[in-house]
Amino acid sequence: MQGSPPVDSGTTAWMLTSTALVLLMVPGLAMFYGGLVRTKNVLGTMLHSFAAMALIGVFWVVAGYAMAFGPNVLGGWIGWNGDLMFLEAADAKIMDEGVPEYVFAMFQGKFAIITPAIIAGAFAERVRFRGYCVFICLWAVLVYTPLCHWVWASDGFLFNLGAAGAIDFAGGTVVHISAGIAGLVAALYLGARRGYPGTAMHPNNLVMTLIGAGLLWVGWFGFNAGSAIASDLQTAQALTVTQVAAAAGGLAWMLIEAAHHGRATSLGVASGILAGLVVITPAAGVVQPKGAIVLAALASAISYGAILVKNRLRYDDTLDVFGIHGVSGIVGAVFLTFFIRDSWMSAAASEVGGSWGMLDQLWVQLAGVGITLVYAGAVTLGLLVLVDKTVGLRLSEKGEMAGMDHSEHGEQGYGMLNAG
Amino acid sequence: MQGSPPVDSGTTAWMLTSTALVLLMVPGLAMFYGGLVRTKNVLGTMLHSFAAMALIGVFWVVAGYAMAFGPNVLGGWIGWNGDLMFLEAADAKIMDEGVPEYVFAMFQGKFAIITPAIIAGAFAERVRFRGYCVFICLWAVLVYTPLCHWVWASDGFLFNLGAAGAIDFAGGTVVHISAGIAGLVAALYLGARRGYPGTAMHPNNLVMTLIGAGLLWVGWFGFNAGSAIASDLQTAQALTVTQVAAAAGGLAWMLIEAAHHGRATSLGVASGILAGLVVITPAAGVVQPKGAIVLAALASAISYGAILVKNRLRYDDTLDVFGIHGVSGIVGAVFLTFFIRDSWMSAAASEVGGSWGMLDQLWVQLAGVGITLVYAGAVTLGLLVLVDKTVGLRLSEKGEMAGMDHSEHGEQGYGMLNAG
Amino acid sequence: MQGSPPVDSGTTAWMLTSTALVLLMVPGLAMFYGGLVRTKNVLGTMLHSFAAMALIGVFWVVAGYAMAFGPNVLGGWIGWNGDLMFLEAADAKIMDEGVPEYVFAMFQGKFAIITPAIIAGAFAERVRFRGYCVFICLWAVLVYTPLCHWVWASDGFLFNLGAAGAIDFAGGTVVHISAGIAGLVAALYLGARRGYPGTAMHPNNLVMTLIGAGLLWVGWFGFNAGSAIASDLQTAQALTVTQVAAAAGGLAWMLIEAAHHGRATSLGVASGILAGLVVITPAAGVVQPKGAIVLAALASAISYGAILVKNRLRYDDTLDVFGIHGVSGIVGAVFLTFFIRDSWMSAAASEVGGSWGMLDQLWVQLAGVGITLVYAGAVTLGLLVLVDKTVGLRLSEKGEMAGMDHSEHGEQGYGMLNAG
Amino acid sequence: MKLITAIIQPDTLDAVREALLRADVTRITVSRASGRARPDASPELFRGTAVAPALQARVRLEIACNDEFVDPAIDAILSAARHGDGETGDGKIFVVPLERCIRIRTGESGPDAI
């Protein structure tokens, strides 16, 4: 193809790797979530992640990418480029970054897969598989794709807000806040699990949860450092703050637990790692290690508090999707403002041909967060009602008691527990 | 070394990464298989994969690579280049692609490791460890290495069949069809497990199987996208169709199960993912996303049917090596013909200096598949008889009842099941 | 930043990938170790690895890197560059290799994380979490960072010993020997577990241990092939010998067991893989595949013997940290001398402007090993006494009987074992 | 005093526990077991084939109780452990005589220690 920029084999190599790493987050998430539910729901919960891979994996190629990264239509509510259906127009295209567009499309596709998979934690242990499948497909079309378009497409309105756009490096709003609020709405709409909160429900496999947290950490390197669509200094900066934030988040949660209960737990360390990774997601392109440590500590502390509040309010966000992804995502998207690299701020200032201060950016960030919360929350509620009334979303009481593995899938997670 | 091409650090980076990713498939396969057998055979089954790493890992370096990628000897039945023993001649060699030959040799070595490990699923739960070790070594020498030479060495006869060779991008024939037919022959020769099919035998850990499927998916990116020996557009094309095919395979199996039994299962989704990955393996270099979706759906449907047929015929291909790897591999190698990119076809036509149509290529593909089936099947049978009569391959009845872990390895997989 | 070398996107891509791969070793190690202890200690043992990620992950950024890679202070005992605190001076720095310094700092940080995590295996099942946390922080400051400075900083004294330095490509002395001797000292100082060696203690999950070994193998590609800080021929050489050594180590252990006990075990294969990986770590830059096979076989044999001796001597190095990491590390650092590539030797000779023979290098290697053993051993002992007398290191008898998961963390690893 | 052992299907455990609580039986011990599969009902799926495994998961309840609680406990179990109008595999209840019962916490024994 003449006239197209040459492929940069190094950048392409890193973007291919990043795509593989983000894919690793899906089994990682399945393990993280799967270990936290009760034994009778372990497969069903893991299938929520795997079904997202299958369903959204196909949808993204068929039409999702064309919607998210096509030019504005319907007043910018969404994009559309029919030639990108089945990625046909991307077949030989090299992007300006020297990366084949296919790779970018696949990398972005992983984000579209993981976001609904994250939501699933909020209504774990009480949802019908069929209804879940329909729900996430609709959600991908009506919530994820528009948000993705607004924030990351070059003509998206949040991408162009303020001096240099609402900062969302790797998906703080698009992925984590949107999943968090959707989870919260879903948890409230579907109601608590049978017996909650009176009966405490035991994680079936914290060992697996811990391994899942480890894989998520590894995969997040692709998630964040891949979002630079480069293999250069900015990539390195993103990777560094990702690593530091994960460590600092885990450490902070450990210390908080030690102060609060006199002992640290493995679930606490895993949760802190996750909070640190979430908080740095929007910020990875603009903050330095010191800022990353502060943000991660803040995220752990506020998420910890948010979960205590949830327990008071007694709503059943089963795996704390809002408490961790929502809250830490908001903390990141908002507080990153105070830790932006000077060079970014001065570039932003020269962009608007004048001055651009922290407060200016703060409003932009708050706008981004607010719009995400309202849009994702409202549309999610509509979809929940729709799916619930048509296909059915809430598991029957009998099915819930028997467990999703038995009632929805006719399987058993750990056959080894049967003697013989 | 003067005169050698310069190293392309980007391509090398991706090939190094691909090598690591393909290695990840070995624990992935161990988990996939390990979770499907009964508790008493979990370690023995996983060891089949790990033993292949150890045995073939050493063999490949000592002589395997020299046989597979040396120039034709014995009339082209095999290659040989004595200087490549212990990879000595590769020590400072840079290939034309800008990649050190060492990396190519290691990448290829992973394929040689995983192929016998795949076969092991067909005779799981009833084979002696010693016999297995001897069998896979002989199989690697007499089946894998010749096939690999024919298909991928520049003077291999299948590489040069027709206009532009039999298309086998990443091992549809060499890896999957050969393993599939070998598994089928082995399952028939060794006979069923004690109690099969009367007694149903329970997977001990579907959770692990599901995680294994996830790791296989991730690793397959290296398997397929690494097979371009590049980090460019073709790599991106291969990665894209791999991702799409896995998703579409999983989705198709899910839908088939839902239609057939009214509910989807985790093993079904995992099997569909695998079928999709297998079917796209030969095709990843030449088809586009739309074709990948069709191929994957076909593979899931036909594999699903093949397993139902197996259950009728009542032979004991324990983990459906033929049903999935063999059948989906054949579907891929044959049906890819109908989805080849136009640019490939016109290049092939100009190669023969005339026209080259779908039907022409179809015969080439059928020839490749047929030759693989016949050669691998026949030699496998010979090796089975040989090993069985000398070292012994079938586990004693007592050993089979007690389980491989106890009788062959003196271990227990899940000590946690013992109280205290 | 003017004047700085351009970024090489390919090399950077591989170093980013290597950093992710080495990170994967931490969950890999957690799984390897976690599977080997008793059920009641599984989470506590895995947390040892995860706590190292959190604690050392933060320490390294705050001051560790500044100490390890700053210029000599205190007579070369340690380095220091205050500007590197919080990696501030690295924020926009590109190294001569064309890689952002951030990436190098993160890559090195992973080594600092994994080393104390390795030690933890020696005193598994009997250590307080709080004391462990304090211990590894002090150990990182006073043992790891100085050793790292001596061996890898350009003005480190071991880096400059002899003609071309003590050869330690990827951490044979810094990581494995230092962790091995520290583990030995700690095991001796803390004393045996209650009931050892009379009561045999059962691995709770060999399946997980095996998977952990697989992930370690994959991650080790980053560990060794990343240590070239390149994506070129040397990287390829390092990757190749790493792969071969792992396979040969596993094979050797398998054969030794078969000869000794008549059957191979999964733990044996995993241990052999580990021994092979450890032995090649110092040597990966200078030996060829043939040498790697010999070294790995030696390492397996000598480690196997060392563990038999330990069982005679009846000290309780719980997971054989010294037996495998220490012993194989020493084997590698010493015996690599006999397998050095000729080109390296002649370069070394021209460096000293004369001749440089095997024996000359042998003394340098022995010096490196001896200094590491003495320094790490002595300082470790001091730290153990200090922590034990202040914070407390040994778990109470009651806590040990109840298990770390219950007494230190208030959790249970496998909730699935509880019915319901 | 009697020691009741009930073998039930895992999917009914929650319902049985609640029924027992309603019958004022609060102290029970639960463990995992496997039983001969019911050959006819609700098979598991394995790659598209419905299979009836040789041994299927069961839950084993042990309840030590004073004589007057035996019948209420049995009735509670019967009411909650049955699938529909009763299917093969619903389980069994065994009652054996309990000679002594000792509460570890206090060391007291006899009917008060139940």
Added chain:
Amino acid sequence: MKLITAIIQPDTLDAVREALLRADVTRITVSRASGRARPDASPELFRGTAVAPALQARVRLEIACNDEFVDPAIDAILSAARHGDGETGDGKIFVVPLERCIRIRTGESGPDAI
């Protein structure tokens, strides 16, 4: 009616189940247990050392049966659970009186409900 509890080695489970079937005992409950290790025979390997673990895996069978089936059941177990001429660790069989047996499916009780 009696309640038989047998503790056997896991590697003999399949053989014992088949022997019981031949003796017409089809309904059993199986669970995992651990027992004192036999100190002498068939140790496990741990990194080159043969170790006899403190507690080794055992399988626990429970069989409720009418009196005339007790001896056949015991004989079946004895014949199939023994290693060679009998090794330490082969296991034990305990028989306790069973006062009542109730089939959950139908609610019927007594010898017919076995």
Added chain:
Amino acid sequence: MKLITAIIQPDTLDAVREALLRADVTRITVSRASGRARPDASPELFRGTAVAPALQARVRLEIACNDEFVDPAIDAILSAARHGDGETGDGKIFVVPLERCIRIRTGESGPDAI
């Protein structure tokens, strides 16, 4: 002969086994079980909240012994299974009559086979 079943907390298993050994009771069978949680003591943590799970891990010991060993065995368990001065959840001991006991290894039965 009696069959003793003791339900204890897992963290006391090692201590109980040692106490039994001191009382000359060497042969026991151990299995996993779960019991109603003690509502008050030593809760588990779940993301910053102390929770008392519905069913908590327990260990189930089975000891077949001759009559003269019953009291020593019970005393040994009582001494080692108690937390402090006794806490809810410490467990229970049940004793049922054992009619027959058969050693699989030899086939011998009765008090000698214990």
